[in-house]
Amino acid sequence: MSEQWIDLRSDTVTRPSPAMLEAMRAADTGDDVYGDDPTVNLLQDTAAELFGFEAALYAPSGTQSNLIALLAHCGRGDEYIVGQEAHTYRYEGGGAAVLGSIQPQPLPNQADGSIAIADIEANIKPDDVHFARSRLLALENTIGGRVLPAAYVAQATAYAHQRGLATHLDGARICNAAVQQGVSLRDAVQGFDSVSVCLSKGLGAPVGSVLCGSRALIEQGKRWRKMLGGGMRQAGVIAAAGLYALQHNVGRLADDHANAAFLAAELGKIPGLKVSTPQTNIFYVEVPQQHTAGLQAALQAAHIRVSMAPRLRLVTHLDAPRAGLERTAAVFAAYFSKL
Numbered sequence: 001m002s003e004q005w006i007d008l009r010s011d012t013v014t015r016p017s018p019a020m021l022e023a024m025r026a027a028d029t030g031d032d033v034y035g036d037d038p039t040v041n042l043l044q045d046t047a048a049e050l051f052g053f054e055a056a057l058y059a060p061s062g063t064q065s066n067l068i069a070l071l072a073h074c075g076r077g078d079e080y081i082v083g084q085e086a087h088t089y090r091y092e093g094g095g096a097a098v099l100g101s102i103q104p105q106p107l108p109n110q111a112d113g114s115i116a117i118a119d120i121e122a123n124i125k126p127d128d129v130h131f132a133r134s135r136l137l138a139l140e141n142t143i144g145g146r147v148l149p150a151a152y153v154a155q156a157t158a159y160a161h162q163r164g165l166a167t168h169l170d171g172a173r174i175c176n177a178a179v180q181q182g183v184s185l186r187d188a189v190q191g192f193d194s195v196s197v198c199l200s201k202g203l204g205a206p207v208g209s210v211l212c213g214s215r216a217l218i219e220q221g222k223r224w225r226k227m228l229g230g231g232m233r234q235a236g237v238i239a240a241a242g243l244y245a246l247q248h249n250v251g252r253l254a255d256d257h258a259n260a261a262f263l264a265a266e267l268g269k270i271p272g273l274k275v276s277t278p279q280t281n282i283f284y285v286e287v288p289q290q291h292t293a294g295l296q297a298a299l300q301a302a303h304i305r306v307s308m309a310p311r312l313r314l315v316t317h318l319d320a321p322r323a324g325l326e327r328t329a330a331v332f333a334a335y336f337s338k339l
């Protein structure tokens with residue numbers, strides 16, 4: 001019998017568990033464009049309550065949820081300050097610029113994932129016809145698996161507000177950050193005017209994100225969501241999975257973090273491999289360029305899927321059990337021992 005595949009490319013690869021599928025099967029539904037879907041409404045109310053906001057909006061993806069937030073905070077000719085490594089800036093097709101005429105002001109991310117306050121300060125534009133209007137500071141937590149220091153978040157969001165900017169958090173993996181810090185979800189998003197949370201990453205839902213914010217922001221967001229094609233009908237079927245994820249899969253993220261720590265420690269024992277120390281469920285291995293192809297082949301043969309690169313990102317999740325990680329560590333060790 002061939003071994004089960006283990007997929008360490010991302011925590012988006014998880015499949016709904018039998019209990020989650022049962023919750024989806026049992027979901028009460030209605031037409032969500034009319035606001036009639038009780039399961040979507042419950043998911044939105046639950047998310048708003050958990051994260052400490054007035055309201056929330058269910059969106060088909062994190063990309064759309066972030067875009068809705070940017071469109072709701074910024075108008076044409078406004079700009080948002082964002083990290084050079086941030087998902088909204090780098091990996092969302094330039095949607096804010098393409099669809100919102102919103103100019104990004106990307107700034108370097110420091111080693112801990114933060115954007116230096118001095119850099120923010122130096123890049124908020126004065127009210128002058130030459131400049132775009134600086135409107136929003138967007139941070140990301142976790143970013144590349146790193147948890148933004150709580151003191152930094154407090155300082156940066158307070159500074160932005162003091163300068164008249166709104167604040168948005170791309171909290172695709174904010175639950176990982178909260179679990180790592182041992183704080184409530186509410187405390188983890190303190191200081192932000194809006195937060196986008198992915199249900200389809202480590203939380204294990206097949207699809208969906210929620211955007212949390214003030215009632216006014218979410219009302220505006222609803223209009224943008226419809227325009228972007230994100231108004232769904234009997235979405236309760238998938239929202240039920242998101243609700244199940246929020247109710248059952250937050251605390252267990254600690255297992256993913258422990259598994260990442262385990263795998264990183266095992267790989268770190270291999271001479272010549274440089275491995276980052278994971279804070280959450282994502283870490284990086286520096287694979288010498290001449291070994292990327294060979295290692296990729298060895299992993300593939302052992303039914304282990306990665307996105308091979310000289311800076312290899314490995315991601316643990318609820319469908320990557322410890323046994324699979326032990327197997328992964330063994331394949332790495334065997335490959336490098338034969339050199």
Ligand SMILES: *Cc1c(COP(=O)(O)O)cnc(C)c1O
Binds near residue numbers: 060061062142
């Ligand atoms: C995955 C991700 C998103 C976007 O989510 P999709 O559902 O894949 O569109 C946004 N931000 C971060 C940090 C992510 O990791």
